Structures are given as C-alpha cells and as structure tokens.
Amino acid sequence: MQKKILLVGDFGVGKSSLVERFVYSRFSEEYKSTIGVVISKKELNLEGLVLKFLIWDVAGEREISEVPASYYLGCSGLLFVFDLTRPETWVGMSQRLETIRQMSKSDNIIVVGNKSDLCEPSQIEQVLDKIGVRVDAVTSARSDDNVDRAFHELGRRIVND
Amino acid sequence: MIEKKHPPLLSVAGSIICRFDSDGRITKCDGELTKEAFSSGNNIFEICDFLYGTVESLVPGDQASLAGIHHVFNGHELIIDAAVLHDDDGSFVLMMRDETSRYQAINQLNQQRNEADIMQHRLSRQNEQLEILKDVAETAVRTRTKFLATVSHEIRTPLNALIGFVELLTEQELTSAQARQVSAIQAAGQSLTGLLNDILDLSKIESGKYQIDNKPFSLLKMLEGTVGLCRNLADSKGLNLSIESGQDIPKQVVGDRMRLSQVVLNLVTNAIKFTDRGHVIVRVKVADSTDTSELVEFEVEDTGRGIASDKQQQIFEEFSQNQAGDANELGGVGLGLAIVKQLVNAMGGNIEVKSEPGRGSNFRIRLPLERVVEGSQKVVRSGIDAAGLDLLNDIYVLLAEDNRLNQQYVREILSARDCKVSVVGSGEAAIQVLKTEPIDVVFMDVLMPEMNGDEAIKEIRENLLFPLNKIPIIVLSGKTGNDEATRLLNLGANEILVKPYQPDALIRVLVETLEKSSSTESAEVDNRISNDISAEMIDIYRSETPNYLRDLLLALYAQNERRFNFQAHKMQSAMWVMEYMETYEILARLENESLSFEQRYALCEQVCRAVENSLRPIK
Structure with missing residues (x-):
C-alpha cells in the first residue's frame, strides 16, 4: 500500500533532517534550505502490513498558506513540524493546523516538536504547556529520538483511517 | 487550487x-x-x-x-x-x-536569507542569555557589596574600640614587654583595618560607586605628607627615602588628593616592603602640559627584589603577589596594586612598571591634572595647625553613642584636648541636651535605640529653632560608601567619620567642622556697613548673636524666667545697635511682658527667623 505524506512547518525546523534520519538513518549539522519539494520513499512494516511512504518534504514557507495547493493533492497524512527552541515556529499553531486540515482535507496530522536535544526537559515541558495544542511527538533528528515513532504513528493513523 | x-x-x-x-x-x-x-x-x-x-x-x-x-x-x-x-x-x-539552474539560484538566495534569520535568532537568544547572566552578575555584586558593607560595620565598631584603647595604652607608662605586646596588637589592628579598607575600596570600585572628587590641592604638600607617613618604616629598614620634584610642578592642581595620596602611599609602602637595602625615591615632574592642565608623571623607584618580566602584568590583578616570588612572608593579600591601577584609571591616568629581578622596580604613573591659577582658589589644608587646635579650647561636645566602649574612647580623646563632653545614648536624649546645654558640636552615632541618628538629625534640622537647628553634626558611621555618605549629608550631617578611626582623625574632622561653621561668608549684615555701623561691629554681631540666641532658647526650654529675661535683654541692645528695630521690639516684649510658654515660643520663633535672615549669605 503506497501513501503520500507531507512534511510541513517553518523553515529550519528540521523537516529535511527528520526525513534524512527516517529514510537514510543519517544526520548532517549543515543546514540546507529546501526548495520546492524533495520526494523520498520509505517502507514501513506496521505489524505485518507493509506501507510505502512517498514522503513530500515541502520547503518551509513563512506562511503555511503559501504552500501550493497542488502539493496536498492525494495526500494521506502530514507531519507538522515545529522547533522547540523557536517560539515563532509554534505560535498560533491551532490556526495553522486548521489551515492545513482545510487544504489537505486530511485529519491525519501528527504534530512534532523537533530539536529536543537542544532543550532541558523542563524547558520542553514549558513549551508544551504554552502551545495549547496536543503535541504527538517530541523528536530529535540529531540524536534520533522518537523519529521512527513519529512516522510510524502517522502510518498507523493512515491505516486506521 | x-x-x-x-x-x-x-x-x-x-x-x-x-x-x-x-x-x-x-x-x-x-x-x-x-x-x-x-x-x-x-x-x-x-x-x-x-x-x-x-x-x-x-x-x-x-x-x-x-x-x-x-x-x-x-x-x-x-x-x-x-x-x-x-x-x-x-x-x-x-x-x-x-528549472534546476533557476531553483539553484533561488535556493542560494533563500539559503542566505534563512541563515541570516537563524543567525539573528541565535544572536537574540545569546543576548537574552547574556542579559540573564548580567542580571545574575549584578545581583551577585550588589549582594557582595551589601554583605561587605554590613560586615565592615560589624567589624569596624569593635575594631574602633580596640585600636582606640590600644592607642591610649601607648600613651601610658608601660614595661618594655607590655610595650612590645601593645605594639603587636596595634600592628595587627592596623593590618586588619587596612585589609578591610582594601576590600571595601575594591568592592566600591567594582560596583561603580567610586566617585573621584576633584578639588584643588598642593601636589608637593600631598607628596610630602604621604611620603612622610612612610618615613619611620623606611628608617627602620635603613632605607633612604626621598622626594625629587621637577621645577615646573604647579603649586596647586585640581584632583582627588585623597585617592592620589592613597595610590602613592600604596606604591611607597610596597617599595619599602620589598626593599632590604638601598633607596626608595619618589619623583614627580610635568611630562606634558596644555594651557590649563598638566600631565604629571609620578615615579616610585626602589632598589628592591624586583619583579620577573612574566609577572609584571599579573601584579595588577586582584589577589596576586608576585614580587620576586612568594610574598606571603611580608603580609598582604594582593589587593593593593589592583586598587592602585583601578584608582589611577578612574582618575584618567595610567600606570606601568619596569623591573628586573634583583635590581629593583620603577612604577610610573601618568595623570592629567588641572592647574589652579594662583589666587583663584582657596588653599586646602592638609593638616591641623595650632590655630585649628585652638578652636577646640573650651568647646562643648555632645556625643550621642550607645556603645559604652566607644563612648569612653571618644570621651578620653576629647577630654585630653580640654573639650567638655556630654554623653547620651540615644537621639532623643541628644535633642533634650541640645535644648538645655550650650552645645557647640554633636558627634552622632547612626544606630542607636529609641531614636536613631537619622531620626535625630532630621528632628534637629527640621524642628529646632535657629540657631539650634544649625548645630554642626558629625556622624560616626560604621558603614562606608558614597551612597551612605550622600544619604547622611542629605539628611543634614556636616561631616562623616567612618569607624574605626584614630584619635587624630577624630580631632581633624572636629577642627575642620568647627572651621567651616565659623567661616566668614558674606552675609546680609555686610550690606549694612554705613557711617553708624562699622565692619567690626558686623563681625561682632555675626559671631556673638547666634550664641545669644542659643542661650535665649535654652532658657526658654528650661523655663528659667530669670535667665530668659536676662538673655532677651542682652539681645535687645545688639538689635538696637544694628538697627533691627522690629526684632528689638519683640525682644522687649519677651523681657517685659508676662507671657505663657507658648506665647514666648511663638515670639522666639520670629526672633530666630529674623536673626537667621540677617546672617544668611548674600546671593
């Protein structure tokens, strides 16, 4: 079963790094901004069910509404990624998630707080308290924390949808 | 879409x-x-x-x-x-x-923009962290300063009594063994005082509360006085201590005499400490000059142990002792030169050292000092002369101090100079004495039970009648710092004497205060010189009337009718001669009419105001 998924979120939050970690099990300290869409493929085994992800790593735009509508076509689920260390990447999150829901016509959205390796546990708790939206995974592409888990969670939701 | x-x-x-x-x-x-x-x-x-x-x-x-x-x-x-x-x-x-080429070009631009954004973000985070660290550091400095001020107060008060009594002991006949022991206590006390002062100075400099006081002073007199303080120490080591001054040294310069003296004293003391034979020379000359100022160069040269070249900068750091190795044997904690450097820098100068181990050191300071045109400024006194000590004859001092040791210490110092001393233990009692005794000057402690020094000064300045409200007040404070001094001066103190103090310091501040209070500024009465009123009459009026008025008020508070009538009568003639007829009339009523205390008080208030106005300096 093949499914198209999108990674969206502000620039520099680590979307490409999450894909690199998930697909190729690697991480680079060098920051390269993504232009357009980089599409990667990865197979997931969900308790015997093989799911082929076509992962669209969409360039981080300053506004979610700037992501071209065509990108969302045929999308089964999304990862909305924010940076735990940059408040501007998570302020007004509920409104941004609503925009994504409307454009993608999908409820399978996993909210991911990335760069947990740069925060103390207490700081993460403070951020999660402030956001006011359920955060599904706190990840670190650098230290490979919860990255697989976030993608698998999205896969499960898509399968159960 | x-x-x-x-x-x-x-x-x-x-x-x-x-x-x-x-x-x-x-x-x-x-x-x-x-x-x-x-x-x-x-x-x-x-x-x-x-x-x-x-x-x-x-x-x-x-x-x-x-x-x-x-x-x-x-x-x-x-x-x-x-x-x-x-x-x-x-x-x-x-x-x-x-569209690979186009996107790559766009990508490059985006990359730069994003990197700039991220850099800005990182910088703002770093700034936030720096702000936090700055706050933490400032809080730590404030806490340390407060702690030091508090501890210094607690240490200074008993230390004051200790040093003072040891000083008095030295004036008595002692056996040679006792004299040695007393001398050892004295040295230890002075060392402790020096350490306290160093720590406090450094803390003040670090907290930015150090103010440089620019006043005219004689450079050579300052040097002679300061170097003179080290003469005994140099003699005891057989060292030749001398001053060499250039011919072009101005008589008077504007600067912070006390701080400059502190710097020179520190350098000369150090030089003597680290020199076992030979000489210590203090040189002063003008290195450069403009129309109004001089770049004055001071040198302190010794033939002592010297400092290795790799240690020559470290010696200006706090808690460093590097004069030819370990100097612990010679005492000190290594704060002196750090303070010297900070003081010199604060005065706009610089300090450098040239030295060679085994051949001695040369500390050179260059300091810009404004030249004083002769006759344009008053000469600043550096010591107490006979005329100053004459002022102490028969003066009546009120000491408000609750610590019995300090009471006795001050009483003995003043009694030795033939001063009459009245001692009370609270601010309230001090005010009562002021209303009943012809006090000339008050020594006021700050921390006292019932009414403390602050409250007492406020009460005196605001609620007592002239001239009682103008009584000179010298505050005896265990706290140091410009903030504390400013606070006390604003409150109405004339001078502040920081504990612990030597008998000389107490006498000096007392003489200076009395001199200031009797200084001859031009006053309203000066305008009255005419055929009938001579300058001499005005001088007598100005010097005697406040005392007459004070005696009148003392009689009023004591409700001594006979003395009150006598004082009112005594003042009438002065008012009549000086042609202050309105005041003369009031005094006549006070003498002749049967009045209640309140009525007398109200009329006395009018007299006090009139006399105060007549003595007020002309603007």
Whole structure:
C-alpha cells in the first residue's frame, strides 16, 4: 500500500533532517534550505502490513498558506513540524493546523516538536504547556529520538483511517 | 487550487510534453530529453513516481501544477516544474520543464536569507542569555557589596574600640614587654583595618560607586605628607627615602588628593616592603602640559627584589603577589596594586612598571591634572595647625553613642584636648541636651535605640529653632560608601567619620567642622556697613548673636524666667545697635511682658527667623 505524506512547518525546523534520519538513518549539522519539494520513499512494516511512504518534504514557507495547493493533492497524512527552541515556529499553531486540515482535507496530522536535544526537559515541558495544542511527538533528528515513532504513528493513523 | 480551464499546451524548448491514456501508458511524447528521460518505463508512474496520489486525485477537466520537484532521471537529479492535466476523454497530459539552474539560484538566495534569520535568532537568544547572566552578575555584586558593607560595620565598631584603647595604652607608662605586646596588637589592628579598607575600596570600585572628587590641592604638600607617613618604616629598614620634584610642578592642581595620596602611599609602602637595602625615591615632574592642565608623571623607584618580566602584568590583578616570588612572608593579600591601577584609571591616568629581578622596580604613573591659577582658589589644608587646635579650647561636645566602649574612647580623646563632653545614648536624649546645654558640636552615632541618628538629625534640622537647628553634626558611621555618605549629608550631617578611626582623625574632622561653621561668608549684615555701623561691629554681631540666641532658647526650654529675661535683654541692645528695630521690639516684649510658654515660643520663633535672615549669605 503506497501513501503520500507531507512534511510541513517553518523553515529550519528540521523537516529535511527528520526525513534524512527516517529514510537514510543519517544526520548532517549543515543546514540546507529546501526548495520546492524533495520526494523520498520509505517502507514501513506496521505489524505485518507493509506501507510505502512517498514522503513530500515541502520547503518551509513563512506562511503555511503559501504552500501550493497542488502539493496536498492525494495526500494521506502530514507531519507538522515545529522547533522547540523557536517560539515563532509554534505560535498560533491551532490556526495553522486548521489551515492545513482545510487544504489537505486530511485529519491525519501528527504534530512534532523537533530539536529536543537542544532543550532541558523542563524547558520542553514549558513549551508544551504554552502551545495549547496536543503535541504527538517530541523528536530529535540529531540524536534520533522518537523519529521512527513519529512516522510510524502517522502510518498507523493512515491505516486506521 | 485546481484550475478548471486547460492552459494551451505549448512545446517549449527544454520541456517535455507527454500524453498518456487513461491507463497511464504513453501515447505521445515530445521534447529534447524525451528518450533519456523516459527510458525507465512507459507508464506515467514508472516515469514520474512523484505523480502518485496527485494523478489519482484529478477528475476529468482538472489540472495540477507542481513546482520545484526534485526528481532523478537516469541518475541525474533535476528540479522540475510539472503540470498534469486530466483531459475530458480520460487521458492525461504531462508537461515538465527543467528549472534546476533557476531553483539553484533561488535556493542560494533563500539559503542566505534563512541563515541570516537563524543567525539573528541565535544572536537574540545569546543576548537574552547574556542579559540573564548580567542580571545574575549584578545581583551577585550588589549582594557582595551589601554583605561587605554590613560586615565592615560589624567589624569596624569593635575594631574602633580596640585600636582606640590600644592607642591610649601607648600613651601610658608601660614595661618594655607590655610595650612590645601593645605594639603587636596595634600592628595587627592596623593590618586588619587596612585589609578591610582594601576590600571595601575594591568592592566600591567594582560596583561603580567610586566617585573621584576633584578639588584643588598642593601636589608637593600631598607628596610630602604621604611620603612622610612612610618615613619611620623606611628608617627602620635603613632605607633612604626621598622626594625629587621637577621645577615646573604647579603649586596647586585640581584632583582627588585623597585617592592620589592613597595610590602613592600604596606604591611607597610596597617599595619599602620589598626593599632590604638601598633607596626608595619618589619623583614627580610635568611630562606634558596644555594651557590649563598638566600631565604629571609620578615615579616610585626602589632598589628592591624586583619583579620577573612574566609577572609584571599579573601584579595588577586582584589577589596576586608576585614580587620576586612568594610574598606571603611580608603580609598582604594582593589587593593593593589592583586598587592602585583601578584608582589611577578612574582618575584618567595610567600606570606601568619596569623591573628586573634583583635590581629593583620603577612604577610610573601618568595623570592629567588641572592647574589652579594662583589666587583663584582657596588653599586646602592638609593638616591641623595650632590655630585649628585652638578652636577646640573650651568647646562643648555632645556625643550621642550607645556603645559604652566607644563612648569612653571618644570621651578620653576629647577630654585630653580640654573639650567638655556630654554623653547620651540615644537621639532623643541628644535633642533634650541640645535644648538645655550650650552645645557647640554633636558627634552622632547612626544606630542607636529609641531614636536613631537619622531620626535625630532630621528632628534637629527640621524642628529646632535657629540657631539650634544649625548645630554642626558629625556622624560616626560604621558603614562606608558614597551612597551612605550622600544619604547622611542629605539628611543634614556636616561631616562623616567612618569607624574605626584614630584619635587624630577624630580631632581633624572636629577642627575642620568647627572651621567651616565659623567661616566668614558674606552675609546680609555686610550690606549694612554705613557711617553708624562699622565692619567690626558686623563681625561682632555675626559671631556673638547666634550664641545669644542659643542661650535665649535654652532658657526658654528650661523655663528659667530669670535667665530668659536676662538673655532677651542682652539681645535687645545688639538689635538696637544694628538697627533691627522690629526684632528689638519683640525682644522687649519677651523681657517685659508676662507671657505663657507658648506665647514666648511663638515670639522666639520670629526672633530666630529674623536673626537667621540677617546672617544668611548674600546671593
């Protein structure tokens, strides 16, 4: 079963790094901004069910509404990624998630707080308290924390949808 | 959004345009890259797997535009713009264009913009962290300063009593063993006082509360006085201590005499400490000059142990002792030169050292000092002369101090100078004595039970009648710092004597205070010089009237009618001679009429105001 998924979120939050970690099990300290869409493929085994992800790593735009509508076509689920260390990447999150829901016509959205390796546990708790939206995974592409888990969670939701 | 109208399909150079049937198979393909690009298969999804999902979502008549797709064609990664149209007949048209170069150019710009954004973000985070660290550091400095001020107060008060009594002991006949022991206690006390002062100085400098006081003073007198303090120490080591001054040294300069003296004293003391034979020379000369100021160069040269070249900068750091190795044997904690450097810098100068181990050291200070044009400023006194000590004859001092040791210490110092001393233990009692005794000057402690020094000064300045409200007050404070001094001066203190103090310091501040209070400033009465009123009469009026008025008030408070009438009568003649007829009339009423205390008090208030106005300096 093949499914198209999108990674969206502000620039520099680590979307490409999450894909690199998930697909190729690697991480680079060098920051390269993504232009357009980089599409990667990865197979997931969900308790015997093989799911082929076509992962669209969409360039981080300053506004979610700037992501071209065509990108969302045929999308089964999304990862909305924010940076735990940059408040501007998570302020007004509920409104941004609503925009994504409307454009993608999908409820399978996993909210991911990335760069947990740069925060103390207490700081993460403070951020999660402030956001006011359920955060599904706190990840670190650098230290490979919860990255697989976030993608698998999205896969499960898509399968159960 | 999905567009409903088909755009014209044009065959553009560098573009690929393919048509697929409803099953996704290629039916037609045009374009330069066609063969190479589509050699991997003949199905739309085999050729462009990124179209998975997108194509299925299109209904006939729909179109999707996909910009900036990263796609690999036969091992070549391209960035393409693509458009897919679902034709009404069920077939698909795919148009793709290689835009790799354009996107790479855009990417470069974006990269720079994003990196700038991230850098800005990091900088703002660093700034926030620096602000936090700055706050933490400032709080720590404030806490330390407060702690030091508090501890110094607690240490200074008993230390004051200790040093003072030891000083008094030395004036008595002692056996040689006792004299040695007393001398040892004295040295230890002085060392402790010096350490306290150093720590406090450094803390003040660090907290930015150090103010440089610019006043005219005699440079040579300052040097002679300061170097003179070290004479005994140099003699005891058999060292030749001398001053060499240039001919061009101005008589008077404007600067902070006390701080400069502290700097010189520190350097000379150090030089003597680290020199076992030979000499210590203090040189002063003008290195450069302008119309109004001089760049004065001070040198302190010794023939002592010297300092290794790699240690010469460290010696100006806090808690460093590097004069030819370990100096612990000679005492000190290594704060002196750090304070010297900070003071010199604060005064706008610089300090450097040249030294060679075994051959001695030369500390050189260059300091800009404003020259005083002769006759334009008053000469500042550096010591107490006989005339100053004469002022102490028969003066009546009130000491408000609750610590019995300190009471006795001050009483003995003042009694030895034939001063009359009245001692009380609270501010309230001090005010009562002021209303009943002809006090000339008050020594006031700050911390006292019932009414403390602050409250007592306020009460005296605000609520007592002239001239009682003008009584000179010298505050005895265990706290140091400009803030504390400013606070006390604003409250109405004339001078502040910081504990612990030597008998000399107490006498000096007392003489200076009395001198200031009797200084001859031009006053309203000066305007009255005429054929009938001479300058001499005015002088007598100004010096005696406040005392007459004070005695009148003392009689009033004591409700001693006979003395009150006598004082009122005594003042009448002065007012009559000086032609203050209105005041004369009031005094006549006070003498002759039978009045209640309140009525007398009200009339006395009028007299006090009138006399105060007559003595007020002319603006």
